[in-house]
Amino acid sequence: MKENLKKIISIVFALALLAAGCFLIYWLVKSFTTYLSAVPKELGAALVAGIAAVTVSTITVMVGRYFERKKELDALYRDKKMEIYDEFLKKFFDLFFSNSEESPTPEPEDLVPFLREFMRKLILWSGPETIVAFSAWKEHLAKGTPDAQTIFLTESFLLTLRSDLRHSNTNIPKGFFASLILKEGALFLAMAKKNPNITLSELAEVENMMKSELNG
Secondary structure, three states: OHHHHHHHHHHHHHHHHHHHHHHHHHHHHHHHHHHHHHOOHHHHHHHHHHHHHHHHHHHHHHHHHHHHHHHHHHHHHHHHHHHHHHHHHHHHHHHHHHOOOOOOOOOHHHHHHHHHHHHHHHHHHOOHHHHHHHHHHHHHHOOOOOEHHHHHHHHHHHHHHHHHOOOOOOOOOOOHHHHHHOOOHHHHHHHHHHOOOOEHHHHHHHHHHHHHHHHO
8 A cells, every 4th residue: 555655656746847847848938938029039039049059059969979978888888798708609619619529519517617607797798689599598508418409599699699799690591500510511400400309419320320321
């Protein structure tokens, strides 16, 4: 009951301030027009022109400073994000390529130490799409069985990092990450199209069979 009463009082107070502000503006405009009607036209025109010039110049300066400040903040955030994402990708690819072919994605226990610190920075500096993509990737990775979705979720997360840095992903096709890091990227994409849940171990078995057939 008290909370509802406080909300009602706050709304009434806000409406009262708004009404007072509107009345003040109305009174100032009315007083100024009344004053202009009592002075010679030449003087009135000069006053209007002077006030208009001051108003326009003030607004121009304020808008210019706003956008200049916004540009500085955007540059600061972008530089910070670049630093965080570059540090993450360096560690990630170090882990990624240090694993065997049968398990070409980092094990969850290997990721825990630096993912914890990365999550802290992610919450402070990243946009919502990046945080959501990271969460989906991390949850799937924690299952411990690298599969096609692991690759695609990793790709999605990497694309959000690029977007958060204002890079365009328009001409990047789906599956670019698989083609980038897997020896048989085209084979993986073809198999993943037939079976979206195919594991990377199964992919490795098919690759070994193909190698055996070629060598045989």
